[in-house]
Amino acid sequence: MPQDGLPLARITPAQRAVQAPARRILSPQEKAAVIVRYLLTQGTALPLMQLPEHMQAALGERMAALRLVDRATLEQVLAEFTGELESVGLAFPGGLEGAITAMDGHISQGAASRLRRKAGANSGVDPWDRLVALPAERLIPIVEAESVEVAAVILSKLPVPRAAELLGKLPGERARRIAFAVSQTTNVDPATVRRIGGAILAQIDSQPPRAFERNPVERVGAILNISPAATRDEVLRGLEVDDESFAEQVKKAIFTFVHIPQRISPRDVPKVIRLVAQPALVQAVAWAQGREQLEEAVEFLLANMSQRMAQTLREDAAGAGKIKEREAEAAMNQIVGAIRQLEEAGELAMIATEEDEDP
DSSP states (O other): OOGGGOOGGGOOHHHHHHHSOOOOOOOHHHHHHHHHHHHHHTTOOOOGGGSOHHHHHHHHHHHHHHOOOOHHHHHHHHHHHHHHHHHOOOOOOSHHHHHHHHTTTTSOHHHHHHHHHHHHTOTTSOTHHHHTTSOHHHHHHHHHHSOHHHHHHHHHHSOHHHHHHHHHTSOHHHHHHHHHHHTTOTTOOHHHHHHHHHHHHHHHHTSOOOSOSSOHHHHHHHHHHTSOHHHHHHHHHHHHHHOHHHHHHHHHHOOOGGGHHHHSOGGGHHHHHHTSOHHHHHHHHHHHTTOHHHHHHHHHHHHTSOHHHHHHHHHHHHTSOOOOHHHHHHHHHHHHHHHHHHHHTTSOOOOOOHHHHOO
16 A cells, blocks of 8 residues: 555655665676676677686576666666776786787797696686687697597597598598597596696697797798799709608698699689789790690689680780790799688688598
8 A cells, every 4th residue: 555545646756766665786796697687688699608617607696696676776787887898998808818819929939838838727717718729730649649538528529620620630540449439428527528628738838839830841842832843853852862751741742833733623713813913824824835734734724714814815825925934933933822822811722632641
């Protein structure tokens, strides 16, 4: 019943304020829960999974305990939150991992490794966040050296495409054993998986920093890719005398103009052509005439570009006159360089040869 027996219609706003229960004073944790709940109702995607698990659990408990919040309290919390955001002048990344990411490329590898080791010791950091982002080449030595059970855990934590890539680069028998071990991981608890991830990450971070990102085979192969043919052949002959095994690996890493038909998909040819100056294309086409392997590569390129452009290049090459070998080498290297540029940018994938696929 209304106070003093007054009819409801005759109660003034001031009387209603007196009769209303006192507003609840929210703690900072409860205000955070209110903000999260409000943003979720607005359809905002929040990366809550990036929070440590204990913070996620605490947030859920606060949201469960709040039940109802009146509109005036909600507006007050939102106003405070908005005011805090507007007063922020500079935001720093959370945790050591965020700091390492922010400074990537600006600090030495040694300093980065030291920070990563310290971050790995922090129980609030999930080691798998970093491990799943590593390229397959960094994980293969780990998978090959560890037991099949540990390798199965690694494979299970990776995204499916990455796991398939990694499995495909392992010897057949090893891949089969690891795939079978995956079926035995049903009852592995999260704490064990986390410890395995921490141990693997510590092993990776304990490795001394390398001065060169690429291994010696890749570096020599990249140099010989754009070297004159005579120089390339002479160096390979010398390598065969000094270290036949190394020479064979370098040969597999070499990609030159004559390899284009076997290693490049026809659909990628237009991307390559767009990065090469037309005079270089004309010189390459002109020089290849009468040279069997070079002519095969040129015909492959011409067949997979627009026919109008191909015809223009043929006509310009026919009237180009005599091309010097040095100019032709530079022109073909431009085309090879364009292919390498696209490959490094992830816009082109070279076709693996049978030799590349040998274990």
